Amino acid sequence: MTLKISCLQLNIAFGDPAENQQRVQTEVEKLSAQRPDIIVLPELWTTGYDLTRLDEIADEDGAHTKAFISELARLHHINIVAGSIAKKTKDGITNTMYIANRNGDIVGEYSKLHLFQLMDEHLYLQSGEAPGLFTLENTLCAGVICYDIRFPEWIRVHTVQGAEILFVVAEWPLPRLHHWRTLLQARAIENQCYVIACNRAGHDPNNTFAGHSLIVDPWGEILAEAKEEPCPLTAEIDLQKVKQVRKQIPIFSDRRPEHYITSEKNFPKKY
Numbered sequence: 001m002t003l004k005i006s007c008l009q010l011n012i013a014f015g016d017p018a019e020n021q022q023r024v025q026t027e028v029e030k031l032s033a034q035r036p037d038i039i040v041l042p043e044l045w046t047t048g049y050d051l052t053r054l055d056e057i058a059d060e061d062g063a064h065t066k067a068f069i070s071e072l073a074r075l076h077h078i079n080i081v082a083g084s085i086a087k088k089t090k091d092g093i094t095n096t097m098y099i100a101n102r103n104g105d106i107v108g109e110y111s112k113l114h115l116f117q118l119m120d121e122h123l124y125l126q127s128g129e130a131p132g133l134f135t136l137e138n139t140l141c142a143g144v145i146c147y148d149i150r151f152p153e154w155i156r157v158h159t160v161q162g163a164e165i166l167f168v169v170a171e172w173p174l175p176r177l178h179h180w181r182t183l184l185q186a187r188a189i190e191n192q193c194y195v196i197a198c199n200r201a202g203h204d205p206n207n208t209f210a211g212h213s214l215i216v217d218p219w220g221e222i223l224a225e226a227k228e229e230p231c232p233l234t235a236e237i238d239l240q241k242v243k244q245v246r247k248q249i250p251i252f253s254d255r256r257p258e259h260y261i262t263s264e265k266n267f268p269k270k271y
């Protein structure tokens, strides 16, 4: 089965959900003429990293965002991996991804597990706990958020359960572009899965972002890569390739998990 996937590498208006929603609506309408199967948005696409104002601008229970993407997906008959947004609940604010299928059903939700201290996330956000597995087009997929890609053990939690496509949504700054590209290729090679990585473009008061959204195949080959500017990035992926690579080098059946650390609580105190 082949799927046409488009990342919407957007510039995000700082702390302005209404403006960002308008931008997403316009871009999805334009892109839908090319009939992609799946559209992907970047991290925190409604607010950007306007963390000090989150109390005011975060989405209560994500209700507004869910209704918006569900309607957009249904209207254009396109699956949407809707980046992430600041979701407000009585327990605090999370950096949360929603996924809508072609019928407008919300089929997945994931809250960022690893909070990025360099951008103050730990001061304003609560971390999630559950993995980001969901099914689109009969394919098991995983969603993670930006800094999460530095934790291969977290990505593995998803691929040992059979995920074939890893969606990464991000606000990754330009000074670490080299890490972004290398980590994404590594995650694709070691997990033998497609990696669809949608970064934002532009800058906010504290950072210039890298763009360079990437679509990488299970052999680690880059199928498409954006430049720094806002733009859509599209590639067609063939899921047969996942099966072929996993058969050629059968890492999932060659794993020896009984020798791996399952919890660091089991570490000896001293060596």
Ligand SMILES: NC(=O)CCC(=O)C(=O)O
Binding pocket: 043, 116, 119, 145, 146, 147, 148, 150, 170, 171, 172, 173, 176, 179
């Ligand atoms: N928004 C993020 O999680 C950024 C992560 C990042 O920049 C990194 O270097 O890791």
